[in-house]
Amino acid sequence: MLTPNMHYAELKDSYLFYNISRKISNYTQENPDVHLYRMGIGDVSLPLCSAVIKALHEAVEDQAVQETFHGYMPECGAPFLREAISGYYAGKGVTLSPDEVFVSSGASDELGDILDLFDVTSSALVMEPAYPAYVDANIIAGRKIYHLASGEENGFLPEPDSEIHADIIYICSPGNPTGAVFDRRKLQNWVDYALANDSVILFDAAYEAFIEDDDIPHSIFELPGAEKCSIEICSLSKTAGFTGTRLGYTVIPRALVRNGMSFNEMWVRNRTTKTNGVSYIIQKGGAAVFTPEGQKQIHDNIRVYKNNAKVLMDALDKLGIWYCGGKNSPYIWMRCPGTMSSWEFFDHLLFNVQVIGTPGAGFGSCGEGYFRFSTFGSPEDTKEAASRLCALL
Numbered sequence: 001m002l003t004p005n006m007h008y009a010e011l012k013d014s015y016l017f018y019n020i021s022r023k024i025s026n027y028t029q030e031n032p033d034v035h036l037y038r039m040g041i042g043d044v045s046l047p048l049c050s051a052v053i054k055a056l057h058e059a060v061e062d063q064a065v066q067e068t069f070h071g072y073m074p075e076c077g078a079p080f081l082r083e084a085i086s087g088y089y090a091g092k093g094v095t096l097s098p099d100e101v102f103v104s105s106g107a108s109d110e111l112g113d114i115l116d117l118f119d120v121t122s123s124a125l126v127m128e129p130a131y132p133a134y135v136d137a138n139i140i141a142g143r144k145i146y147h148l149a150s151g152e153e154n155g156f157l158p159e160p161d162s163e164i165h166a167d168i169i170y171i172c173s174p175g176n177p178t179g180a181v182f183d184r185r186k187l188q189n190w191v192d193y194a195l196a197n198d199s200v201i202l203f204d205a206a207y208e209a210f211i212e213d214d215d216i217p218h219s220i221f222e223l224p225g226a227e228k229c230s231i232e233i234c235s236l237s238k239t240a241g242f243t244g245t246r247l248g249y250t251v252i253p254r255a256l257v258r259n260g261m262s263f264n265e266m267w268v269r270n271r272t273t274k275t276n277g278v279s280y281i282i283q284k285g286g287a288a289v290f291t292p293e294g295q296k297q298i299h300d301n302i303r304v305y306k307n308n309a310k311v312l313m314d315a316l317d318k319l320g321i322w323y324c325g326g327k328n329s330p331y332i333w334m335r336c337p338g339t340m341s342s343w344e345f346f347d348h349l350l351f352n353v354q355v356i357g358t359p360g361a362g363f364g365s366c367g368e369g370y371f372r373f374s375t376f377g378s379p380e381d382t383k384e385a386a387s388r389l390c391a392l393l
């Protein structure tokens, strides 16, 4: 008899967004005319910038003409986009050859697929609270998972624990949900730990474009030694509003080798087996992000989200509430008032001031007692939500 992958039975039900939408729909059924201030979503609200739209239109036209028509694209990405991305890294002082950059259809897909590069007996370390996909992808694969707790005492940025030997280490900086960012020294500690333990870091840089402080690395490859122990997974979703358009990239340096096996070459083999690449049109749109005009326009949009963050941070400062994130990140992670649990605080905000956020408990047990605000909403709603928070608390 066929045995399905029984590890699926070990997955915890994902109550978080289901519960949020159930509570919201109950509330709106009872209060159909009340406007809700949605500070919970991780999706962007601004449209694609004009440089990207122009490139997308042109690429559509290319597909209508025999001479410029493109069929299957190279599985690892179009050379024009791999070059544009390696040029972007050069601007951060990181030298990559285009064949160390792999174009993907988004970070989520890659975070799951990349585990094909590791033996099932390898263990994974996840810093909690964490983006839920890290844990779930490893449960599905049947791996041992170490949960490394973090909290206010270390600014939600845990240090390596010499008692734990993990093969795969997830680092997300700027972090989701906490918005916390690893500075050079703290990140170097993890690179040194990975080198000493023969581990591989999966560095999730989905929010790197929000970094504004000089001592915060945008890429793990800014740190010496990282090229021998890291894979970087990135996305244009939040950087450039591609959540619905779908495009990302993954960097696997040629120097990343274990047991005589090159991770870069294994990933080429993996991609050429499991994908037929990302569409020409989308890759053309993505390449426009890395032009000077595209960079200016996406940063104009990011500035709108950063202003939202400032409005919310000012409100929390005024209220004397502890929080992290917001500055180099689109997320603000605040301590719930008094002894309120994160779900109690969710209800408190929804019922009293119609503001919606995300309960921290949904991101792992050390998220209990905390609450996440996203800054991707509209400026008008964010201002009103901030003033309602001040009035309530």
Ligand code: PLP
Residues within 6 Å of the ligand: 042, 105, 106, 107, 108, 109, 131, 172, 175, 176, 204, 206, 234, 235, 236, 237, 243, 247, 248
């Ligand atoms: N990594 C983190 C930390 C995220 O928060 C998200 C999306 O919210 C992703 C990856 C997935 O991004 P993508 O839209 O590229 O799949």
